[in-house]
Amino acid sequence: MPMFIKRVGFLINPIAGMGGRVGLKGTDGLADKARALGAEPVAQQRAKQTVDELLRLLSGASSISCLLLQWLTCSGDMGETVLQSAGVSANAFEIVHRIAGDPSAEDTRQAVQHFLKKQADLIVFCGGDGTARDICSVAGFDVPILGIPSGVKMFSGVFGANPAHCAEIIYAFLQDRLTTAQADVLDLDEARYRAGEWKVQLYQVALTPFEPKHMQSAKTLIEDIDETAIKDGIAEFLLEQFRCDASMLVLLGAGSTVKSVGDRWGIEKTLLGIDAVVNGELIGRDLNEQQILELLGKFKTRKLVLSPIGAQGFVLGRGNLQLSHTVIRAIGSQNIIVIATPTKLARTPVLRFDTGDAALDRELAANGFIRVITGYRRRRLVKTML
């Protein structure tokens, strides 16, 4: 039976999550303060739960199983200790990065470079949004990443629900039984967040293992990894609704779903910015609040197309701060169109609005449900939460 080797890059941010327990909003740059406040490391423990469960799943598979797992990791608290204590044999892991002194974001980035060089099939990390951002800045789209949730903030769409769930995902992915999907990686500015400002920046898009969606075909259902047809359907349906008004201002929001609508329309949509389109022509890219308000002054009819951030469901208030409550009021809540593929909605049970204006948020959340476009002439009623 042919053997196949799978390589997993494994990395722990040992200080992740420490701040949360002691009321700090994040731990970046504050590990000493957290320790002084009595915070205990949580990342090690959560990472170990995942590894234990994964090993249990792997040992359940019979001996004729042809999967050989090779770990790539960092020394000490950034991986080695947990693998050792979980009983991973020394020849099944390789230390690709050694840490001198306190582990830092730079260590994370270097480790990921080594993972890439050694052709990791998947990077599993334990941490929060900050760790995800650091990993993603190096890994880009080259290798899928999966987060064991352990941070204070986890707004990104790359996290499993809990350590055991992560083990199941890894196990299935390594056996080629999962596909990958795009997910937004977000991180908020910790300094401003700690000062009470609730601002999150959308950083990047990463690949993450994902349950394939199921596509119906006659009497059977087959799995399909390709969402292009669905996104095309959404783009087509939007066009159909906008076509009748050539002088309408269409604002396209951030993220990969809206970008693919732009791609389909043949315009160069920015991934993270708010862009403006009139009659099929791009008239503004990556607009800031002021520029959007100016445009709104010039056009009588307007629509804003947004897609929620996967999993946590924020439609406004994360990754699109240009769309302030002033802007949203100027646009009018009835002119906001929310789009999402069924795959994205499958892991995004509720939608949220956080414009910083509670009355507006209530208006946007409507009567507990909003209509989300999920395909050509298809919408779904999705729950909202304040």
Place this chain on the structure above:
Amino acid sequence: MPEIEKRSIEKTVYELSSQGRSTNLMPECDVPEAKLPVDLLHEDLHLPELSELDVVRHFIRLSQRNFCVDSGFYPLGSCTMKYNPKINEACARLAGFSQSHPLQPIDTVQGNLALMFELQEWLKEIGGFAAVSLQPTAGAQGELTALLMMRAYFRDRDETGRTQILIPDSAHGTNPASTTMAGFEALEIPSDEHGNLDLAALKAACDASVAGLMITNPNTLGLFERNIESIVRCVHNCGGLVYGDGANMNALVGAVRPGDLGIDVMHYNLHKTFGTPHGGGGPGSGPLGVSEKLASYLPGPMVCRLKNAEKSEPAEKIKPVYTLFTPEKSIGRMNSHFGSFGVFVRAYAYILQHGAEGLKQSALHAVLNANYLRERLRGIYPLSHDRTCMHEFVLQGKIEGSSVRAVDISKRLLDYGFHPPTTYFPLIVPEALMIEPTETESKQTLDAFADALKAIAQEAVDHPETLQTAPHATPVGRLDEVRAARKLKLRDDGLQIKL
């Protein structure tokens, strides 16, 4: 592991071909031979050369590769794969039915019309409807027909702003597909934690843009919509119509009449509920039953009795009793002739054979069988909802301590000689396995199936790769289903015809 002999792949007729072999069954030519144009004559057609026996054996072997209700248990949820009594076939083959022509003058096919008329009347009675048209040739075509009727109805009332059709997220894919085809927009409504339509969501969705709701009851989770009356009221109150997807009528016949629940229009699937064959995608039949509101929009031709038909006539000239008509505001025909006439004969025979009481007993037994099987599988596979089910139920193909998935369990069932349940549908249940045993299966069969599923659950823990690489006993193993659906290969490359 079950002892099932691995069947071999049947070669194509091209591979079986042997040069010079032929079946010469042509009689002597008794007319002058006409020369074919030279440029149409080919020496290199590569047609297969086989003897009559080769051909017979080839097709018999192929037919034996078919899995069907006649060869084994077929618990394909939402499809009602019940046994189709052979008497139905005998009736459909009666010369008067099978050899009449759709364009024959109607006074020469009065018997056929009588049968259609009575079937219309029975379906009205069974569903509690004001009128029935037999036109649609499948459930999905019934949906499209009804939506076109709803469109015409609202156009007549100047309510053209009604563009939304509400559809529960547990619905069959044909519901939203028919909706967009008919020019409406589908709005999916979530289900609640009991597997019923979420009433709060329904209320939030009901406004003047709603043309109607499509609802399956029992729904595709095999659960009766407990709030059906409030649901219907809610939609009617906002001015919408309620469509009933009758795919699951096998649970209700004789017990509940959808018309009595306020359903305005519903399709029957004769090929499910009334024991007619599903036949590889056809011929099916999806008659529509409607309330008074929609009766005049039904597609024709329909059959009616002539007014003065009762009067006795001189024996030598039999006057026609039945005729065809098309309702006043009809949306027109959905098919060139009468629908699937051969299927009507089978369904007619089925209903006649069962009678009112028999039909009701069938529904009750279908529900009993599903609940029995569900109890036998409790604790082995997680149930989607722990409620008494109707004629089918949904399990999750997940086993504690194993990474196998629903598809692996389904494929493995093939090795045990069973057709798999409907897999990954309904979409709202992760790893769904939807099981519909139907009333025609014995306790022994249900037990054998439960035992197989139990054995598979054990295999999932002991040697999961057996499941993950199943099936092993079929002529071909695990297929790449995405590629098979996306990149159809419709031609045998051995066949090279140069023209």
